[in-house]
Amino acid sequence: MIAAAPWLVPLVVFAVALALALGINAAVIARRPTRDSAALWTAVLVWTAGPLAALVLYAWTLQLVDAAWWHRGWHPLFDATGLRLALPWLPPLDLRVPSPVGPDGLRLAHPEWWALAIPFVVWLAVLLTRLVLPAPVRAPDQARPGAWLAGSAGFENSRRWVLWALVPPLLLLLLWSAPDLGEGLAQERAAPWGLLAVVAITLIAIAFSRGPDAAAATDQAGAAPPAAPGDWAAALRGAGFAVQTLCRLPATEAAPESREPGARALLDQWPFLRERRVAPELIEAVADLFGPDATRRGGRNRLILAADDAGQLEALAVAIQLTHLRLELVTLVVVPQAPAAFAARLAPWLPGPEAIHLPRAAVPIDSTAMAWVLDVGTLSEQLADLGDNPVLLGRIGLTVWFDLDAYSGVRAANFWALSHRLDRLLRARGAQEARSLTFARDHRGHEANFAAFWSQLLPYDYQPEERVLVARRRPHPIAIHLLEPGADSRPPDPANPDPGDPSLAALRASVAAGWRTRFDPPPTLDLVRAGDFLQQQVGGHRLAERLAPDPADAAARILEVGAAQVLALADLLAQGGRALTALPTHQVGLLAAPGNPYVRHLLAQLAQDPEAFFRRVRRLVPGVPQPAIVRRHLLLALREMEAVASGLLDTFQWRDAILDPVLEELANRHEIARRDVRFLDDNLVLKVDTGYRSSAAQYRPGPLDTVGDQLVSVVLREAGGALALLQRIDPERATIVAYPRRVFQVAGQSYRMNPWPATSAAAIRRAGVLYCTRTDDPALTWRVSEPRLRRTQVDTRHNQVFLDQGGLNKVVIQTWYEEEVTGIIEVRPERHGALRRSEPLWGEPIESLAFPTQGLLLRFLAEDLDEAPAALHSIAAALGQVLAVHVGVEEDAVLVMAAQGLKVGRRRESGLVILDLHPQGLGLIDALNDDDDLLRRLLAYTRDWLAECPCAAAAGCPLCLQSPPAIAATRHSVERRLSRGEAVEVLRRVLGG
Known part of the structure; x- marks a missing residue:
């Protein structure tokens, strides 16, 4: 029968293999969440057809070149006796063809069957291997596996067009016995026929590799939460947490896709913009910024105001690639801190990690990268090098300022000068087509003072058409819960260590319940310990x-x-789960940070009235120039590029009253050189001015959280005597930020200050160094200090203002501040996550340096205080914590103290003094003095918080006046001489209500 119909064997083999392929294809589609098996069949086709085609071509080449080589056994095909390879310098390989014995006693050999079987055996082996191996995980920005072969452009997600590619191999298959297939033995024709057969079968499988609902499933692949996660709140309660649902926010209507041609072109070129539902306003802003000059709205600078995670990273990645592709230039991305972590989040949306370079001191900048990502401190150190290298400076085509809101107080004052220094260099030596992007939150309401904030910090004058407001949307309903650790917060698995930190325990419970969870490490968490904790197994996977x-x-x-x-919770949480397409509710677990109980009070108000809560904003303080900061950045700016006095005034917007004395001082100290210059201005008018250039051999810029030049180094003293510099601090603030036994974090690791070698900060300033050691102790510390004011005078530049019918008035004062640190208070988390406060640990008193600063004196009427001796200290302890929430300054940058009998000029005054704890002051007092409504609100918030506290104790409780920072404020509060009732009564008299 076979002799009569020689095509029967290959036909049966083809049919069986095709049925097997279609069956496996259906099974894979049914099991895969993507409903797509293209990656499987593309790999099978490549690894099967590639090697086999090479072998067949090799065999044909041997026969065509010299038949003698074929007979010597150098071909990879079976002949009448088997497969025999006798290559030079290698032992011969001889595989005999098994053949049955015929009726006449002779063996019947069918070598063509073996030649036919080889491609099918290889194909089946590759297919089974690919099924066993796990599918490769693709990044969100990467193309779908197999898309290069199994694409469907223009065919409405169908792959049936692949069937047209079957025409050539099928036509050749039908020519099985035709002489056109090749002369010679049957096995010579069977080998290519088998190869064509497996290619045809694989192409048929690719044509049917996409399930009917694959389009929707592909968008969900890698983005949907784990299947059927458990009850999130119940899982947290099961882990020992008290879970209070504060509010549930409904989802808002999705934004329609942009119809602008430029934005639609970006959506088509970078599909992840659509897949991750990036805000259309962001896409339109990037498209407009890089569009033709004739159609661009406004200039080349954009200020984007949006909630966090609305798609800023994805839009930035597109802007980086447009800068690279269209301008052939580099993007400079400046972040407040942690540039490596930021780069790791940005990298998935760029062609590869090599597209990002992290500049570091003493390391050459990679000019081939698409983006340079660095923090403001590194930029300050690198700016002089950029100024000395015009080629690198000219490579910058886009400057990005990310997370503008993170700068406030002293960092804002330094950032202001730094941004103007960079803009000055770019205008003089940068690319003409350079652009800028600034990302910030949408601060609604004039109370935030955001317009004055950005106009002072940045060198750009944003016109209305250059400001992009992204509507605040919620892609999914949000449930916000308050988590409080309980006594039974224990690890569910005894083999896993107890995390100690409640945020880690909550994270483990959330993940164990099947929820893909975002974890933002608390600033006081030791990241080394957290990293060890995250290695434990949960559900068979590392946490x-x-x-x-x-x-x-x-x-x-x-x-x-x-x-x-x-x-900022409205901006922090609104976009949770944006990239997920099937999420019933985005669950948020909030833990109140230890130290400020007013935060806990505000979260309780969120549960009562979410709309009123979300209307509250934080007042931003841009910082003002003061002589020490002006001196620092003036030296750096003149080292980068010479300037005239009027140019410095125009660039940095420093007042003549500050700039001229600093220039005179630096010239007298021979740190800058000056000369008379003449030049023509833009109107071709001859001008005469004084030119300045730096004559300092070397100047090392200070950290952006300092103001002076003579700094104290905080050095890690490790085992064996090795030393490592961790920080540099202002000596005037040494007792504030580096007091003995203080626990602090640097780069995610915890350190504890060693005992001081002296009892005064003056001796420390002379030594120039303090030492610390590495610690695993998760303690939080606050210093116990006695503040003192000397040489206090009314600032005559400001008028006295009476508030609330004369019961309270305010006046700005100039004073000298000093303090005496007498001990510390430590707080440690218990095993179940609750906090245990220690009694004050007393030590030998340490005197700080005295430094001049600004203050705001709030005078109370004497009759309001006569019968309430503890009222001022109690109000001061509470107001300090309220002010830290509603005004954007660091908690250690401001002090609220009670003043009783304070000598101001020739008078004795009683009231509250709000002090700026930076030498010379940084604008906090001006911000408070300029906004009477803000002061009234702060006092009213303090009154309401103390009045609504559920405690019955006269001296308050840990939820109000007995928190660690309130107790440590002064020795008066340490001795528990506080009264919640007296504070509320006095504030009611002054404010009413």
Whole structure:
């Protein structure tokens, strides 16, 4: 029968293999969440057809070149006796063809069957191997596996067009017995026929590799939360947490896709913009910024105001690539801190990690990268090098300022000068087509003072058409819960260590319940200890592998909320789960940061009236120039590029009253050189001015959280005597930020200050160094100090203002501040996550340096205080914590103290003094003095908080006046001489209500 119909064997083999392929294809589609098997069949085709085609071509080449080589056994095909390879310098390989014995006693050999079987055996082996191996995980920005062969452009997601590619191999298959297929033995024709057969079968499988609902499933692949996660709140309660649902926010209507041609072109070129539902306003802003000059709205600078995680990273990645592709230039991205972590979040949306370079001191800048990502401190150090290298400076085509809101107080004052220095260099030596992007939150309401904030910090004058407001949307319903650790907060698995930190325990419970969770480490958490904790197994996977890389990818979120975050929750949480398409509710677990109980009070108000809570904003303080900061940045600016006095005044907008004395001082100290210059201005008018250039051999810029030049180094003293510089601080603030036994964090690691070698900061300034050691102690510390004011005078530049019918008035004062540190208070988390406060640890008193600063004196009427001796100290302890929430300054940058009998000029005054704890002051007092409504609100918030506290104790409780920072404020509060009732009564008299 076979002899009569020689085509029967290959036909049966083809049919069986095709049925097997279609069956496997259906099974794979049914099991895969993507409903797509293209990656499988593309790999099978490549690894099968490639080697086999090479072998067949090799065999044909041997026969065509010299038949003698074929007969010597150098071909890779079976002949009548088997496969025999006798290559030079290698032992011969001889595989005999098994053949049955015929009726006449002779063996019947069918070598063509073996030649036919080889491609099918290889194909089946590759297919089974590919099924066993796990599918490769693709990044969100990467193309779909197999898309290069199994694409469907123009065919409405169908792959049936692949069937047209079957025409050539099928026509050749039908020519099985035709002489056109090749002369010679049958096995010579069977080998290519088998190869064509497996290619045809694989192409048929690719044509049917996409399930009917694959289009929707592909968008969900890698983005949907784990299947059927458990009850999130119940899981946290099961882990020992008290869970209070503060509010539930409904989802808002999705934004329609942009119809602008430029934005639609970006959506088509970078599909992840559509897949991750990036805000259309962001896409339109990037498209407009890089569009033709004739159609661009406004200039080449954009200020984008949006909630966090609305798609800023994805839009920035597109802007970086447009800068590279269209301008052939580099993007400079400046972040407040942690540039490596920021680059890791940005990298998935760029062609590869090599597209990002992290500049560091003493390391050459990679000019081939698409983007340079660095923090403001590194930029300050690198700016002089950029100024000395015009080629690198000319490579910058886009400057990006990310997270503008993070700068406030002393960092804002330094950032202001730094941004103007960079803009000055770019205008003089940079690319003409350079652009800028600034990302900030949408601060609604004039109370935030955001317009004055950005106009002072940045060198750009944004016109209305250059400001992009992204509507605040919620892609999914949000449930916000308050998590409080209980006594039974224990690890569910005894084999896993107890995390100690409640945020880690909450994270583990959320992940164990099947929720892909975003974890924002608290600022006081030791990241080394947290990294060890994240290596434990949960559900058969490492905990670190189950975390969401961004809030947009998270079904749940664990977040510790402190003074800087509580009023920003609307922006922090709105875009949770944005990139997920099937998420019933985005779960958020909030933990109140230890130290400021007013945050806990505000979260309770969120439960009562969410709309009123979200209307509150934080007042931003841009910082003002003061002589020490002006001196620092003036030296750096003149080292980067010479300037005339009028140019410095125009660039930095410093007042003549500050700039002229600093220039005179630096010239007298021979740190700058000056000369008379003449030049023509823009109107061709001859001008005469004084030119300045730096004559200092070397000048090392200070950290951006300092103001002076003569700094004290905080050095890590390790075992064996090795030393490592951790910080540099202002000596005037040594007792504030580096007091003995203080626990602090640098780069995610915890350190404790060693005892001081002297009892005065003056001796420390002369020594220039303080030492610390590495610690695993998770303690939080506050200093116990006695503040003192000397040489206090009324600032005659400001008028005295009476508030609330004369019961309270304010006046700005100039004073000298000093303090005596007498001990510390430590707080440690218990095993179950609750906090245990120690009694004050007393030590030998340490005197600080005295420094001049500004203050705001709030005078109370004597009759309001006569019968309430503890009122001022109690109000001061509470107002300090309220002010840290509602005004954007660091908690250690401001002090509220009670003043009783304070000598101001020739008078004795009683009241509250709000002090700026930086030498010379940085604008905090001016911000408070200029806004009477803000002062009234701060006092009213303090009154309401103390009045609504549920405690019955006269001296208050840990939820109001007995918190660690309130107790440590002065020795008066340490001795428990506080009264919640007296404070409320006095504030009611002054404010009413």
